[in-house]
Amino acid sequence: MPTDYIPVLLFLGVTFTLSVVAVGLPHIPFINPLRPNKAKSEVVESGKLAYGDAKRKIPIQYYTTAMLFILFDIEVLFFYPWAVVFWELRWYGIMAMSVFTLLLVIGFAYEWRKGAMEWD
């Protein structure tokens, strides 16, 4: 029923309003008068001095990690419907899930052994 989602809609509305306020307030001159100087317009990154360009290529390891994250994310999707009927499926369900998990655990071990998660 769509009416069941009214709390979600309200929540979305509150989130949206808050973000508009948070982003919009600094743009009102009365609250935030603009007096720029050199130090103000510099990049602030955890107190470190900024270097280089933000638009630079990143190492492929990030990509590998993201890719493997997706694969295991999809794996979790199969765990969820299994978990909610865990008792009803009994040993049959455990056996079925064991086979599925075994396939991915072997994949995980292989990935580890092959150094796909090494960062050097």
Add this chain to the structure above:
Amino acid sequence: MELTIFIIVAVLSVVSALGVIFNKNVVYSALFLLVNFLTIAVFYLMLNAQFLGMVQILVYAGAIVVLILFVVMLLGEQLGEDISSWVTPANGVIIVLALILLTIIGTAVTDYPTTGAKGDFTPELIQEYGQAEMIGVTLFTDYLLSVQLAGVLLLVGIVGVIWLARNDEQLPATGDVPTKEA
């Protein structure tokens, strides 16, 4: 009420899809794609497919968009072309063909009923036991083989990623270096 929500979300969906195509900045395209995925999740919710809606948000909005953003970062630079460079005779033919296909499919879907047989899982049954439960039972009885095959498919993906994304220094140094022949 339902129709109003549908119209709002549908417009948002089409606009965001166009935004993906017509943006010169690839990062903006990826973010428009995120909006598009979210609107599709809303469609699933409106069709009473809550589980699918959540899956859509988790996998597509959560993981796939992150992956796409990584690719954008990996390639660096601006990839977008000027939209004026799209106007070529070949693209014109493609657009005409796509429109013909769209018309055929659209006519088939709107003029003729989807006449399929109804399955065992009625809305009442789903109401009684819950959707995730029903999906769990179906997945692990009737579609057990598909679940296991999905595991094999993920395994193929893992092995493929390990080989393709491996650092070049880790490759064995023997062998010739074949290049593309003219």
Add this chain to the structure above:
Amino acid sequence: MPIEFPVLNFFALSPIIVVIVLALVVMFMDMLSSDKTVLGYLTVFGLFGALMPCVPLLNQTKAPTFQNMVVSDGYAVVFYIIFIVTALLSSLIALTYLENRGMQQGEYYILILLSTSGMMLMAASTDLIVTFLGLEIMSIALYVLAGFNRRSISSGEAGLKYFLLGAFASAFFLYGVAFIYGATGSTNIHEIGGWFSTNEIYQSNPIALVGLALLIIGFAFKVAAVPFHWWTPDVYHGAPTSATAFMAVGAKAAGFAALVRILAISFGGVFTVQWQIAISLLAVITMTSGNIAALAQKDVKRMLAYSSIAHAGYLLVGVAALPASNELYRVQAVSGLLFYLMSYAFMNIGAFAVVALLEKQGKIGTKLSDYTTLSTRQPFVAFVMLLFMFSLTGIPPFIGFWGKWYIFWAAVDANLGWLAAIGMINSAISAFYYLSVVVQMYMHTEQADVETTPIALPAPIAIAVTVTAMFTLLFGLWPTPLINLMSLAVFG
């Protein structure tokens, strides 16, 4: 909620399970051992093991198992044999080919095995969801195999091109499945057929027709039929030759396995006129343009890629013969297709084995002119290449002749005589480019700058070419046992 636990017949799927478990064993061995050649031999011997359960399966009762998801009927088992033989022979080629290029890696054999399991599932599947999963398991492994040589630009191009167009084709297939599900309410191919026969008023529902058209387009991509063939020459040429041999035969056979089963069972009684015309037209343009493009090639590997397009065309002739007037003719068409695929596996893998052998020697490439004087440098290899070229042309008494014979007869019996005639004309055209290889090997020995150093023949590839040449000749002279095996291949 009461749950009925299904009864699972694991034995019916034992060849597939053996192949998947073998892949896991190879993964384990890859983690433990640093000698990767062992993995190749393990793959080869393990695949022999996977052939074993096929024999009892051929005589077993054929009921769908795993909740009507798959069936190991004679049709599926014969395809299991084709795929296992393909994987086995191409692994033998890979043992030599990868070694010489410094790419002997466990991943290669794991992907070959998993891809084989996907192909086998496509043959066994009676449910479009399982067909799709099999298609994806097969394809994703093949994308990586095509781009396996990471130091070669053309291999990378092959992998990327295959991936982009293959993903596109999978989307077409899936879209078609969605439409068919919308029209019939089922993904089970028997239930789809049953729905059409019990609900006659819906037989002309264009939603199902759109679905069928998209489905055929998806498969046409996978089997490299014109006009969905643009990826084929670059992918087959850029991929490592051992992988090309595997995908040229395996992916094509798997595509036909699933296509024939779906067309015969789900759409055997509905839209037959439409899909027969569509498949016939595809067959004509595929045969003709494949052969004509192959005529212009100066590179043997690329020529074989175009020739594989032409062979997809001949096979489509067999598919077009499926809606024959009586059951006997239908069985004839199916067994003809299977015979052709089996013969294609032997002769094509043999030809690619020769290409792989010569390519690896460093000095000699894949160009046609590189084959000059092969008859003096390596007489045995030149001789078997001659056998494969004759067989691919369809000259009797080689196995390729009988494949064409059965397929064209099936077309004539299905009142498609014109299609068979076009097929025969095309076979005649193909003689030009196949025989030009033979001419290069045997007739151009009198040139001044003749290279005479003998070419070494490593053991694994020698076994591969000997076995394929033997079968090409043996079953060419005496095709009865093979055609008897194929006649067992009826749907369950």
